[in-house]
Amino acid sequence: MWQRLRLRMRHLSGTDIALWLIAAGLLLMVFVGSYNSLQAGRYTVRQWLDFIIFGLAQGGVYALIALGYTMVYGVLQMINFAHGEVFMSGPFTAYFVARALDKAGYFDSHPILSLAIIFVVAMTVSTIVAVILEILAYRPLRGAPRLVPLITAIGASFFLQYTFRGLYGSGVKAYPDIEILKGTWSFGFLEIQKTLVVVFAAAVILLVGLYFFVQKTKIGKGIRAVAEDQQAAALMGVDVDRMISMTFAVGGAGAGAAGVLYALIFKQVWFFMGFVPGIKAFTAAVLGGIGNIPGAMLGGLFLGVFESLGPSLFLEGLGVPAAYQLKDAIAFTMLVLVLIFRPTGILGERIAKRA
Numbered sequence: 566m567w568q569r570l571r572l573r574m575r576h577l578s579g580t581d582i583a584l585w586l587i588a589a590g591l592l593l594m595v596f597v598g599s600y601n602s603l604q605a606g607r608y609t610v611r612q613w614l615d616f617i618i619f620g621l622a623q624g625g626v627y628a629l630i631a632l633g634y635t636m637v638y639g640v641l642q643m644i645n646f647a648h649g650e651v652f653m654s655g656p657f658t659a660y661f662v663a664r665a666l667d668k669a670g671y672f673d674s675h676p677i678l679s680l681a682i683i684f685v686v687a688m689t690v691s692t693i694v695a696v697i698l699e700i701l702a703y704r705p706l707r708g709a710p711r712l713v714p715l716i717t718a719i720g721a722s723f724f725l726q727y728t729f730r731g732l733y734g735s736g737v738k739a740y741p742d743i744e745i746l747k748g749t750w751s752f753g754f755l756e757i758q759k760t761l762v763v764v765f766a767a768a769v770i771l772l773v774g775l776y777f778f779v780q781k782t783k784i785g786k787g788i789r790a791v792a793e794d795q796q797a798a799a800l801m802g803v804d805v806d807r808m809i810s811m812t813f814a815v816g817g818a819g820a821g822a823a824g825v826l827y828a829l830i831f832k833q834v835w836f837f838m839g840f841v842p843g844i845k846a847f848t849a850a851v852l853g854g855i856g857n858i859p860g861a862m863l864g865g866l867f868l869g870v871f872e873s874l875g876p877s878l879f880l881e882g883l884g885v886p887a888a889y890q891l892k893d894a895i896a897f898t899m900l901v902l903v904l905i906f907r908p909t910g911i912l913g914e915r916i917a918k919r920a
Contacts, residue, residue, distance in 0.1 A: 584905055591902070598879030608877060614755060616873045622761040622830065624869020625768025629823035630846035631853070631861035632775060633695070633816025639792045639856035640812045643711060646718040647698055648820060649843020650725035653836065654694045655687030655821030656828045657729055660738045662686050667741035676745045688821035694725070695817025696810050704806070730836040737835045740828045764826045771822050772862050775815060779858060788812050792856075841893060845872075848900040854910030863911060872896055 779785035790798040853860025880888035
């Protein structure tokens with residue numbers, strides 16, 4: 566064992582050794598900070614469980630967004646950096662429907678139906694935006710070098726941001742409260758906010774539904790065939806263009822649903838709301854294994870929990886002031902470390918064979 570370790574160390578460059586030392590230092594800081602926080606007893610067991618529950622709900626939202634990133638990468642081998650704006654477009658549009666329903670009193674008299682209408686509107690708008698984006702921005706560049714669609718995706722992201730800013734204004738819109746989601750539910754000695762329970766349950770149902778759609782339906786099989794080998798799929802009679810559009814449609818529908826769940830948690834929508842969750846969902850996709858659908862789900866849940874626990878668990882233990890303002894830094898640090906030490910992610914990445 567020690568001989569193998571010595572042989573590996575001989576093949577490491579100075580840069581590799583420095584990176585491993587940095588990673589070891591970060592892990593040591595996490596361990597020391599966690600130990601200090603737990604020893605100090607700042608939080609009770611119930612509070613730690615609250616952090617985990619909030620992280621699971623938040624992670625479910627990240628996982629739904631990450632599905633769009635990972636499916637598009639699996640089929641086209643490109644990162645759709647405009648996906649955060651696809652996520653934004655649905656709930657931002659659905660806000661006006663939600664406000665109209667609230668003013669008409671439907672939120673109080675028919676809350677389930679009102680929520681269903683909001684979900685349908687948000688998912689429909691996000692799906693349409695995603696499909697139009699693929700047809701107009703990405704399809705003409707399908708045979709171009711990878712850098713070209715990447716730059717186009719960044720441009721499309723800014724275009725969508727400021728298009729929706731022009732349509733709906735630059736102000737932050739507050740989603741109306743839903744009476745049946747106020748308060749908590751008791752589960753043994755735990756009292757969990759109703760919103761978090763509903764968000765996590767809805768995220769799990771949607772994730773499972775999308776997974777079975779891709780795995781079991783005819784369209785899903787077509788998408789997987791195109792992801793495996795576009796040229797062979799075309800020779801077998803699969804409509805490649807249609808399957809790629811369906812990939813964007815499925816990812817857009819998941820992003821629209823995630824947007825409504827996000828709005829239920831944070832109560833606010835605006836034209837720039839997709840940027841940070843989009844980057845975090847990309848981090849989740851890379852963490853789980855880009856192109857790998859179960860990996861995106863796992864990565865989203867893991868990132869949500871880690872981000873929720875991190876500030877209280879190890880940043881406060883290290884004496885970091887205003888630890889919660891650095892919760893985004895946790896996600897981006899994880900992205901850098903994953904890209905350096907495990908670029909294929911936890912479950913490994915899947916790469917399409919391009920025609």
